[in-house]
Amino acid sequence: MADRLDAGDVRERLLAVCRALQAARDELSAADREIGDGDHGVTMARGFAAAEEALRAAGPGLPGAQFRAVGMALMSHCGGAAGIVFGTLFLSMAREIRGDAIEAGDLCRGLRAALEAVARRGGAKPGDKTMLDALAPAAEAACGEPRKDIRRLLAEIAAAAGRGAEATREMLPRTGKAKTLGERALGHPDPGALSLTRIFEAFAGVDAGPRKQGASAAGATTGDREAPR
Amino acid sequence: MADRLDAGDVRERLLAVCRALQAARDELSAADREIGDGDHGVTMARGFAAAEEALRAAGPGLPGAQFRAVGMALMSHCGGAAGIVFGTLFLSMAREIRGDAIEAGDLCRGLRAALEAVARRGGAKPGDKTMLDALAPAAEAACGEPRKDIRRLLAEIAAAAGRGAEATREMLPRTGKAKTLGERALGHPDPGALSLTRIFEAFAGVDAGPRKQGASAAGATTGDREAPR
């Protein structure tokens, strides 16, 4: 039972996130075509390709610095709503991850800070059908029972995000490009909430892969994975 | 054996021409789509609708006046190359049809005058893949053996025009909207030559009807028709 992720482990997990979000391009764009402007997958793939490059260019480093590198790359290269939202997510977490490894407490503080920062930046609240609806339950999961095995915690965070994403199907949009849709948006999940789920899944080492949209929540099981080192 | 068409007969035949060219709209436009700009049928239908109206508005009258009425209507309402070409055709014939009935000699003089006038106006010659290639053999047929039954003569004129139209398939365009086409125009008949064939067929009382383009020449048989009065 490991209670921390060291710098090398974090690096591998972040690289896995970068690859997963590039692989999810078509799934995410298709979701955005339903209730947005159809570019979310392209935007995320662009940003995470830049993040992957930044991680590789920077080489090994402290976990917080790695999160910062990803956040800066997303901020500068995604564009769109997603760039700020996901850039802010990683940068907020980076500020809370101070040591040479990530512990459960870092995840709790980091995700809470991210939740607050994204909500402040974009003016949306949970329930508005955005990625906040996946982020809020994820933060809650991270701050639940303390002293848990951290890999199991990561999987639970991913599962919580997935359930949150699934729940956005039933929400009416109140912000972003879906807002004129009103009831026509019912039944479709929020693309950013899906993205966040894919991020947590890949970070947890849950093999998500491209899947049917409807399966996203159910697919986020708690399966552990050995960290590559 | 009738050797003249009286005014009433001419009127019915001209009305039949007006109806036939409106009915041929799609056939003629399809032909123009192959080597021109696709509007020949619309243009002719518009002109002959106006001609029909003019004939009805004018009521019975001398044959020459009726030809003039058709020619003026085409001139003013077709537009395009066809308006001048077919307007000139009817106006030239009108000038040669002077009495209270049409005789073979009128047809010969009228078609020759038309051939000359159209060639002068448009600068094209037989062989350039225009309606002149149907008009020239029609004029020749009209001026052949004298003292023939005039209805048989009309059928022969129509048949000659049809053969001429068919022959335009093998010609290279040298004028009009087909001229850049060069060899790509081979195999397609000239739309105006088809129109002229339909005009003569309807005037002769040959039931042409809409038919496959390839059948146009062969279809122009010599079947006589009793004039309606």
Next chain:
Amino acid sequence: MTRVKKILNDPADIVSEVLDGIVRLAEDDLVRVAGARVLHRRRIPEGKVGLVVGGGAGHEPMYSAFVGEGLADASVSGAVFAAPPPDQILLATEAAHRGRGVLYVYGNYAGDNMNFDVAAELAAERGIETRTVRVADDIATADPAERRGIAGAFYQVKVAGFACATRDGLEDAARLVERCRDNLRSLGVAVRPGSLPETGELTFELGENEIEIGMGVHGERGVERRELMPADELVEEMVRRLLADLPFSRGDEIAVLIDNLGATTWAELMIVNRRMRQLLDEAGIRVRRTDVGAWMTSQEMAGFSLTFLRLDEELAAALDHPVRAPGFAQGGG
């Protein structure tokens, strides 16, 4: 799905090549910041209030080509349909700043708002004061705070260009632009979809006989999907909604923009103009000027939008003020 055929090189280079092409239309006036998606005027008078406009690419000539004398001092472009990131906006801000602060004018979308807001914070850290007046003219949503910015940007950028060229202070300039925003209403209709140039895929689907009223310029759905109807009926519906919204009333003087979303013929827009003017006559509303063109496009989407701007003397003067920019044609073409 059939790819929509276009005249492109590597799709990854679209935005960059378009910016280079724009610069070559007006080399004496325009410069591109090397490696960035930022264009700016070569000569910006010292002490002038700066104007930065921008947003996602794909709506050309809006916004990138609206830089020039009497218009924006700098523009910043994102990728197709994606707001530009903050560091790019900051570059444009620095290029436009001449000591009196910088006004931001762009469409009210969550993505643009957040990116420009971050840029504004970064600018403030560098001592550059900014103000923001978002275009929010699309009446397809009921709540004005949530309204998207569509073709009305044409007028709002024009007014902002005038305000920043003639007013002494940022606040003063922003106030006139806010008046423009508050008196600006637009509504669009889509008849056929456009496509994402990177992939060639259609941005939405419409049935053979369907149109969508209120369709957004990124292909976001509108207020209502309807059966194709005669032009006159469609115009009646659109004008009715527009007039009721502000509301515009008898005696008002307005400027009218008929914006081509991309592939609609100019002839259709004239058929629209004919009926629209009959209706405005009946409503007792005077049209001071009409601008017809494809300014805020959505790739080759077919459809158009109508924009009404209620004028006062100052706004009218702002619209008449001459400008010179590669994407902004005076007159009706």
Next chain:
Amino acid sequence: MTRVKKILNDPADIVSEVLDGIVRLAEDDLVRVAGARVLHRRRIPEGKVGLVVGGGAGHEPMYSAFVGEGLADASVSGAVFAAPPPDQILLATEAAHRGRGVLYVYGNYAGDNMNFDVAAELAAERGIETRTVRVADDIATADPAERRGIAGAFYQVKVAGFACATRDGLEDAARLVERCRDNLRSLGVAVRPGSLPETGELTFELGENEIEIGMGVHGERGVERRELMPADELVEEMVRRLLADLPFSRGDEIAVLIDNLGATTWAELMIVNRRMRQLLDEAGIRVRRTDVGAWMTSQEMAGFSLTFLRLDEELAAALDHPVRAPGFAQGGG
């Protein structure tokens, strides 16, 4: 065949409604001859050489919307893609005549030529002298006498407007316009077809991956059907053909028109402009002005044409002369 969806009323009324719509863009300046497809300026100075332009409808804003100060005195429109009949041309001629004769400028097509020639004879019978300078800029045919008039009309009408406004006599005006015609070369390319608005049918068909170089503005076939190629390669091919044709040579100064046939995005035209300017730089040819827009359209055909006009001092001055007409926008929009 799927009907192309459009914003129309009764298709039979298209041309008439479009003309009414144009008049409403410029009511102070424009009048329509009741019941006719003729527009003319409200005030034409006595003693001015008259200018009449026209042709088939369907290419809007060309020609009907090119009436105004500094441009045509009257326009005459046929049905879609069909030359106007002589009696309509005569009405336009009479409307434009102010005692000094009338210049005809229109595209070189058999139909237009014959109709305008008949009109000229009718005008002569009424004591109105006319001269004709046909637009014949399309290099898709080898023989210059047989060349079609395409987007170059934009410049030729502009030069004619200047000539008729500033020259004392018809002959003198015509000579300058002839110089424009002789130095004007265009070449188009089609990527997707347009449709006949009356029927909704496509004007031609192209394979999924095909383009046609030299396509005419009525959908007449061009010089060559080719596979879709990168924009840069296409522009190289077109510029090569254009430069070789006049030929244009090192040191020449030209005006360049990039005309949108209808549904091509402005962004694509910028990608074209970028490569075109690189090639002209290499060839040592100076570009004095670039006009980008959808002026000579072919319904919603996608594609564009490039027009090069070799300038001398007088032609350059003619292009710079200000004009005011609903379809003619100065600048790049």
